[in-house]
Amino acid sequence: KLVKILRNSSNSPKSIEMHPNPASGIVKFSTTLGDALSVSVFDLLGKQVIPVQTIKSELNISALNPGMYFVNMVQGASSVAKKLLVN
16 A cells, blocks of 8 residues: 555645654644645555544644654645654
């Protein structure tokens, strides 16, 4: 499933920003469309560690161990995967 997510990232909209990165506690998202954002988080092995959540602007990542993750973001028909470093 992670391979599919990463392939989709080539069609990624530039309208979704994720910050701060690296992060701990909370990650904030900003979009130019203003629509709700569906977000899920995967570890480097492709295991989903935070299930899909519909958010407006932020995601609580305090339960994640330090390390590298992939955040899959879907808004409307657009999807993008970005790396997130949790410290």
